[in-house]
Amino acid sequence: MSADLNSKLFSAADGLRSKMDASEYKDYLLGLIFYKYLSDKQLLEVVKLAGESIDTYDTQLKQTELYKNLLEDEYTRSDLIETLESTLNYMIEPPYLFNVLADQAKRNTFQLNDLRKAFSNLSNTYDQFIGLFDDVDLSSRKLGLDEQQQNVTISDVLIKLSEVDVMGHSGDVIGDAYEFLISQFASEAGKKAGEFYTPYEVSIMMAQIAAIDQEAKQLFTVYDPTMGSGSLMLNVRHYVNSGTKIKYNGQELNTTTFNLAKMNLILHGVEKEDMNLRNGDTLNVDWPTDEPYLFDAVLMNPPYSAKWSSDKSFLDDSRFNRYGRLAPKSRADFAFLLHGFYHLKDSGTMAIVLPHGVLFRGAAEGAIRQKMLEDGSIYAIIGMPANLFFGTSIPTTVIILKKNRTSRDVLFIDASKEFIKGRNQNKLSEENIEKIVETYKTREDVDKYAYLASFEEIKENDYNLNIPRYVDTFEEPDPIDIVELSQEIVSINKEIAQAEKEFLTMLDDLQVTEETKDLIEATKAVFSHE
Numbered sequence: 001m002s003a004d005l006n007s008k009l010f011s012a013a014d015g016l017r018s019k020m021d022a023s024e025y026k027d028y029l030l031g032l033i034f035y036k037y038l039s040d041k042q043l044l045e046v047v048k049l050a051g052e053s054i055d056t057y058d059t060q061l062k063q064t065e066l067y068k069n070l071l072e073d074e075y076t077r078s079d080l081i082e083t084l085e086s087t088l089n090y091m092i093e094p095p096y097l098f099n100v101l102a103d104q105a106k107r108n109t110f111q112l113n114d115l116r117k118a119f120s121n122l123s124n125t126y127d128q129f130i131g132l133f134d135d136v137d138l139s140s141r142k143l144g145l146d147e148q149q150q151n152v153t154i155s156d157v158l159i160k161l162s163e164v165d166v167m168g169h170s171g172d173v174i175g176d177a178y179e180f181l182i183s184q185f186a187s188e189a190g191k192k193a194g195e196f197y198t199p200y201e202v203s204i205m206m207a208q209i210a211a212i213d214q215e216a217k218q219l220f221t222v223y224d225p226t227m228g229s230g231s232l233m234l235n236v237r238h239y240v241n242s243g244t245k246i247k248y249n250g251q252e253l254n255t256t257t258f259n260l261a262k263m264n265l266i267l268h269g270v271e272k273e274d275m276n277l278r279n280g281d282t283l284n285v286d287w288p289t290d291e292p293y294l295f296d297a298v299l300m301n302p303p304y305s306a307k308w309s310s311d312k313s314f315l316d317d318s319r320f321n322r323y324g325r326l327a328p329k330s331r332a333d334f335a336f337l338l339h340g341f342y343h344l345k346d347s348g349t350m351a352i353v354l355p356h357g358v359l360f361r362g363a364a365e366g367a368i369r370q371k372m373l374e375d376g377s378i379y380a381i382i383g384m385p386a387n388l389f390f391g392t393s394i395p396t397t398v399i400i401l402k403k404n405r406t407s408r409d410v411l412f413i414d415a416s417k418e419f420i421k422g423r424n425q426n427k428l429s430e431e432n433i434e435k436i437v438e439t440y441k442t443r444e445d446v447d448k449y450a451y452l453a454s455f456e457e458i459k460e461n462d463y464n465l466n467i468p469r470y471v472d473t474f475e476e477p478d479p480i481d482i483v484e485l486s487q488e489i490v491s492i493n494k495e496i497a498q499a500e501k502e503f504l505t506m507l508d509d510l511q512v513t514e515e516t517k518d519l520i521e522a523t524k525a526v527f528s529h530e
Contacts, residue, residue, distance in 0.1 A: 002139070002511075005164065005177060005237065005486075006180055006484040008163055008164050008176075009029075009033070009164060009180065009181055009368060010012065010141075010181075010184060010292060011028050012029060012157055012160035012161045013025055013157075013382075014155070014156075014159065014160075015153050015156040015157055016028055016029065019142050019143065019153070020142045021355040022185045023185075024142070025185075025308060026182070027135035027136060027184035028135075028136055028154075028157065029157065029161075029181065029282065030178070030181060030182070030260065030263065031132070031133055031135065031136035031167070031176070031263075032098075032136065032157060032158070032161055033035070033161065033164075033178070033181070033212055033268060034132070034266070034498060035098055035133070035168075035265045036098040036117070036161055036162075036164070036166055036498075037094055037166050037267055038090065038092065039097045039098035040060070040083065040098065040099070040166055040167045041088065041167060041511070042090075042091070042092055042097075043060060043063040043064065043067065043097070043099075044063070044120075044167055044247075045082070045087060046063060046067045046070065046084070046351065047063055047066065049080065049084070049087075050066060050070060050124075053096075060099040061099075061372075061501060063421075064094060064097060064099060064100060066096075067094055068094050071239065073306050075364050079087070079322075083102075083207065088271050089126060089128060089271075090122060090125075090126045090129070092118070092122070092283075092285060093121065096117060096121060097116065098158075098162075099162065100157060101115060101118070101158055102161070102162035103156045103162075104153075104159040104356060105155035105156075105159050105162075106159055106162075108402075109172040110151065110154075110155050111151065112138050112147065112150060112151050113152060113322065113495065115138060115154065116138055118125075118160055119133035119136065121340065126261070128266070128272050130231075130260060131255070132259050132263055133256075133258055135256050135259065136257065138154065139188060140149065141149060145222045147274060152512050157201050159427070162335075170398045172276075172369055174502055177248075178263075178264055178268075182197050182229055182231075182260075189329075195389060196354070197228060197229055197230055197231070197340040198228065198229075198231055198301045198389075198390060199388055199427070200231070200235075200302075201388075201427055201428035201429075201432075201433060202353065202384070202388060202389075202398070202428065203231050203232050203235045204235050204238065204433065205398070205428065205433045205436055205437065206232060206235075206299055206351040206398060207232065207235035207236045207238065207239055207355075207439050207442055208239050208433075209349065209351055209400060209437060210222070210239075210297035210298075210299055210349045210350075210443065211236055211239035211240055211297070211353055212234060212294075212440075214240070214297070214347075214348075214349070215238075215239060215240050215241055215244075215298055215496065216241055216244075217240065217241075217244055217296065218242050218243070218244060218245065218246070218469055219244070219245050219246075219247065220236065220240050220245070220246045220296050220297070221246075221247045221249065221295040221296045221345075221358075222236050222246065222247070222248060222249065222295060222296065222298075222299065223249040223250065223295040223298050223340070223343055224249075224250045224251075224277045224298070224299050224300060225251045225252075225287075225298075225300060225302075225340055225343070226251070226281040226282055226300055226302040226303070226336065227250030227251060227252045227258075227261050228252065228257055228261065228301065229257070229260050229261050229264050230248070230250060230261035230262075230264045230265050230428070231264070232264075232300070233248050233249075233250055233299060234248070234264065234265065234268050234270075236297060236299070241401065243273070245258075246274065247274050247275075247276065248265060248270055248274060248275045248276070248277075249275075249276045249277070249288065249295060249471070250275075250276075250277050250278075251277070251278045251279075251280055251282050251287055252277075252278075252279060253279075253281050255279055255280065256323075256464050258277070261277065262275075262277055267324075275489060276288070279347065282302075282336070282339060283308050283309075283336065283339060284308075286317065286318075286319055286339070286342075288320060288343075292492065293343060294343055294344065294345045294346070294348075295343055295344060295345060295348060295350075296345055296348045296349075297348055297349055297350070297354075298340040298341070298343055298344045298348065298350040298351075298352075299350075299351055300336060300337075300350075300351070300352040300353070301352070301353040302332075302333070302336035302352070302353075302354070303330070303332075304333065304354065304355045304392065304394075304396075305330070305331045305333060305355060305357070306332045306333075307330055307332065308327070308329065308333075308335055309329065310326045310327060310328060310329040310332075312326075312334070314326055317337055318334070318341040318342065320338055323338065323367070323368045323371045323372075324369070324371070325364040325367045325368055326364060327364060327365065327368070328363070328365070331357070331361075331365070332352050333355065333357070334358060334364075334365055334368045334369075336352070336363060337352055337354065337358070337399070338368070338480070340352060341377065341403075344401070344402075344403060345403075346403045346404045348377075348402075348403070349400065349401075349402060350400065350401040350402070350419065351399070351400050351401075352394065352396055352398070352399050352401070353384075353389075353394065353396050353397070353398055354397055355394060355397070356383075356394075356395060356396070356397050356434075356467075357380065357434075358397070358399070358411065359397060359464070359465040359466050359467070360464045360465065360466040367461065369463055369465065370463040373408065373410070373455065373458055373459075373465075374408070376402075376405040376407060376408040376455075377401050377402065377403065377405075378399065378401055378465070379400045379401055379402045379405070379408050379410065379411070379412065380399070380400040380411040380412075380440060381397055381398075381399055381411070381412050381413070381441070381465055381467060382398040382399075382400070382413045382415055382436060383395065383397055383412075383413065383414045383415055383416045383467045383471075384396045384397060384415060384416060385417070385418070385419040385428070386425050386426070387425060387426045388425065388426055388427070388428070389425075390425065395416055396453070397467070398472065398511050400440070407455075408454075408455035408513075409452055409453060409454050409455060410452075410453050410455075410458060410465070411439075411443050411450065411452050411453075411523065411526060412450060412452075412467050412470040412471050413436060413439055413449065413450045413471075414449060414450070414455060414467050414468075415428075415432065415435070415436050415441065415465075418432050420432075420523075421431060423459035431462070435449075438441065447469065448471070448472065450471065451470045451471045452471050457470075464466070495498060
């Protein structure tokens with residue numbers, strides 16, 4: 001991901017940054033980037049379908065003219081439309097292509113209503129785009145007090161985004177750019193950002209762990225019931241075989257964030273039939289309930305210590321009924337955990353980020369934790385550094401869970417001391433992540449870093465999983481050499497005495513006046529220890 005591309009994307013927000021906070025202007029910029037991606041991708045597909053060379057049609061102006069000519073030809077129009085809709089699952093008419101709108105902005109002929117129609121055409125024609133552009137409010141007074149000012153603001157964004165070659169880079173640059181933007185805006189948005197963004201380094205660590213021993217599956221299913229931007233699910237694709245088909249299943253309560261995730265998956269090339277997403281409340285109503293409802297990997301970063309109803313009726317819910325207690329109303333952490341665990345396959349792996357309190361709090365949470373330990377469900381506890389996540393500086397823990405284990409031991413990893421310190425947020429280096437994953441794989445003790453605790457040992461600790469109980473990170477201070485210290489004190493005292501002697505000599509050389517006589521005598525008395 002080039003710094004040049006990052007700077008262009010961030011520059012495009014300049015006209016918005018002064019008018020609204022980051023939690024709002026990210027919606028405009030990400031929505032427009034998404035639309036540009038769809039438009040630019042379609043132009044390249046048109047060149048391909050026409051059997052033409054991209055070297056010949058090397059500008060978007062030429063590509064657009066080719067597209068118009070093909071649509072105007074009665075022999076090619078219907079086939080082109082049908083083929084575009086079958087290969088891309090959408091089609092954008094020439095007047096509404098991003099590059100056409102951006103060119104109008106450069107000539108000061110752009111009209112907001114054309115962009116509204118562009119969004120409306122996609123949303124009303126193709127199911128996968130329903131609601132995706134709702135947060136790009138082109139009539140907001142924050143863009144300007146009237147249509148003309150709003151027009152100028154959006155025109156400026158379109159012009160700057162037109163400089164971004166979203167299709168001209170190798171690899172997964174579009175998805176990476178998307179995550180870059182989210183992370184940048186999350187940093188500015190502060191606490192609000194925690195609703196939709198898991199830091200990339202934490203996300204890839206969890207994805208690596210979830211894929212261990214499952215890399216070669218022909219079909220891999222992943223589920224995130226609090227999916228935010230969807231990055232936790234998407235990162236799994238890096239750690240399974242290239243031929244593996246991945247099905248993405250996710251749920252998100254916040255509608256804006258749900259739309260963000262849906263865009264993110266589309267930007268990463270996820271086909272419509274490979275995503276099963278729902279905008280809804282994860283805890284109050286179980287989902288999914290139809291087959292398939294069990295998954296190879298469950299990845300979660302739920303809101304920490306959120307409130308939920310904890311109604312007694314949930315004791316009959318199949319997600320919670322085997323544990324006898326419900327997570328308290330004021331802390332839904334275990335409710336989220338049990339929901340995700342319920343939807344895990346017997347052969348699968350679950351990874352969830354939670355605050356440390358779930359490891360040692362008592363009452364109902366203690367009872368649930370004990371039952372899970374007795375069942376052997378908790379496989380590993382990873383202590384993360386503080387200040388990794390946007391909106392909270394607290395250290396977090398990643399809990400790894402599995403089903404139908406023959407052992408009930410738990411691996412504890414204290415990774416809280418190893419990180420790259422940042423000005424606003426700390427980060428994990430590649431080496432930090434590799435050490436965590438390799439330690440997880442070998443499942444052996446590492447001095448002051450990891451410890452494999454038996455169930456009997458955990459039981460003796462009253463099912464308390466607080467990491468310092470198991471991983472001793474205490475460093476003995478260096479022994480003090482008394483003889484060397486005494487010699488050093490004697491040497492320092494000699495230096496002080498010599499300095500005092502020289503200072504008193506200097507005082508004797510001073511010219512004494514009536515005004516300074518008493519002060520000099522008092523100073524001599526102090527240094528003479530009289």
